[in-house]
Amino acid sequence: MSDAGAARSTADAFARRFGRQPDGVWAAPGRVNVIGEHTDYNGGFVLPVALPHTTRAAVARRDDGLLVLTSVQHPGQDAEVAVADLEPGRPGGWAGYPAGVVHALAGSVPGGLSILVDGDVPSGAGLSSSAALSCSVALAVRDLLGLDLDADALVDVARRAENDFVDAPTGILDQSASILCTAGHALFLDTRDGTREQVPLDLAAAGLALLVVDTGTTHDHAEGGYRDRRRECERAAAALGVDLLREVEDPAALEPLAGSGDDGEVLLRRARHVVTEDARVLEVVTALREDADPRAIGPVLTAGHVSLRDDFEVSVPLIDVCVDAALAAGAHGARMVGGGFGGSVVALVDTDAVDSVTAAVTERFAHASQPAPRTFVVVPSAGARRLA
Template sequence: MTYRQPAQIDDRTRAERLTRRFTELYGHPPHGVWRAPGRVNLIGEHTDYNDGFVLPFAIDRAAMVAVRLKQSSDSAAHSADLASSYAPDGGLAKVSFTIAELAPGSVDGWGAYPAGVVHVLAGLDGIDVPGFEVLLDSTVPVGAGLSSSHAVEVATIVALNDLLGLGLSHPDLARLTQRAENEFVGAPTGIMDQSASLMGRAGGALFLDCRTLESEIVPLPLAEHGLSVLVIDTKVAHSHADGGYAARRASCERAATTLGVTSLRDLSATADDAAPAPFLDALDVETARRVRHVQTENRRVLETVERLRHGDLNGVGKLLTESHVSLREDYQVSCFELDLAVASALNAGALGARMTGGGFGGSAIALVHAVQLGQIRDAVLSAFTAHELQTPDIFTVLPADGAERITGSSELSVG
């Protein structure tokens, strides 16, 4: 069967539609429209908050914000008014807050993500964040492990960076959005997702050192090799703010302290798949398995990067599958639906497959020959039907450019 994915609306058309809807909503046009993509993490899971290595790529699904800074003469000049198309009834969900009164826990739901960004910006010396209006739209699936929340945060912070002329660099913006997640939203996430959304490039994956934020775009020419990355959204919702993710991070931090290292990054990334004996002496069995995953996952990232540098995309598949086994067995963040998606894709001919994202639900990815997309998709759907599970969303993604302004000028006077 031939696989056909529904065509997506191009960014310019989306921006024009968002501008019209913003104008209808607020009674005047926005100062501009910005987009920030979601991401797929090709490999390197739960290594980011351990100062390790990751290899994500920005995808061709993105959050988009139309933004207007309020003038001093506007009513409620120091408040932010936000609207989003996330409302389940097809309408608009709305959130408002006074910037000076923002504090962790003061805004919940989807509004916490842009509010967190505003909170950390307003806390920087010499930065006065005025009131503003936002209309948000996103094509990044929510709860699928593709960083829908980070896309919203990045779109917001890039827009404010431009509009306020702050001149913050991509690493600056990445660290600030991480602070927004950690301190305001309450999710102990690492630095990977926002970095991919900010620094991704079409045709490549972002090889990122999460300690230094040094990065390199590694070629990922899928189409040239007749390959596709298939995303299987299991529809099992997950949240980085829940306890499982935080527990894994805390376990890693305790292990690093016990082993006398700053972070698990400082352990050799060249170990084999058996945890070194000293770990078993110093750590309980469960924690040693967590450490082993981080250690071997860093090795898999480095090997994947080398294979991509040499054009060996087919060889990457085995490493993806090894990553999933480690996440399932050692880190224990998979679930039945993710395991089923991976197994059914592999059985139908995928070169490799694994869960992607924080786990406990969300999506799996499969590296597949493009000519096999139809048969692999059908195999996954049949497996989910046989187990009487919710029908997954299955679609392909391509490496895309990172966050950028689509329309409008950054040179505005606010007063």
């Protein structure tokens, strides 16, 4: 759907719900990470691209002090609360993300807001649907109320909504990608100091495509293993006497972790993933800058998956099946994306092999008695923007 068509559809849904047109419609994309998983909260490097899929927020001012939230994707789960009464966890569920944004900006939200969200970023697929939601609302509130917030400040507002209000322990990768990405480029971001570069990524010109496979296995960043991995990284850094694992460049320097306690081997593996993943990001960026054949980055992507599977232990059997099937069908590289414990796989494939790789993966899912996965080709797309 075009931006204009998406804006009309979302505005019409708002009008049906609230009996008036919104003051504007804003959109923010999901993302897929070319390489660089679990490096952002360790101060490392990431290389995401924005998806063509977006979450849209139609917003209008109110004069009764209320925040009223409704979602096309969550019918019957509206939330209504006074802006002055917002507090972490109230409201919960999907509404916590936009509410968290308003809470972070509550001192600048006079009179209240009506917000309707709609979109097509797959939920729970490791493609940052929650960040797309938070970022679309953050941009909307900024523009609608004329707040003096630059792109970095918007990223921080969206991150705080997830970290502090929803209690989801994300880094800044997802929000940065949603706000900062540009069409036709991958975003090379140093999460320690915020420096960034838009790296041209025209895979089609090389006869290549990034194929995303949504396996249908969902995850929740606010619980479980993701939080555990972050704590393990913090403990590994402390044991090594550094603030962030980003400060370690040589994997050999991690060996003392093996003797750091009963779980020293676990901390070694977690830290080894982060240190080697940072190196993989730099390797991919160097290849893209030098205009080398992008096929050369395929083995680097696969190495990233092996590290996520074996050292970071965030893959699951169906994800591994998907990666193996894509590689066996001719993909140049494949790996899981996102926080792990489910979600999606990204594969670098020749353009004329998209259908055959998709068929091979679908067949492997059928043999495993799993529903057919959703697949689509990623075109590096624009970041958050106003539609109407």
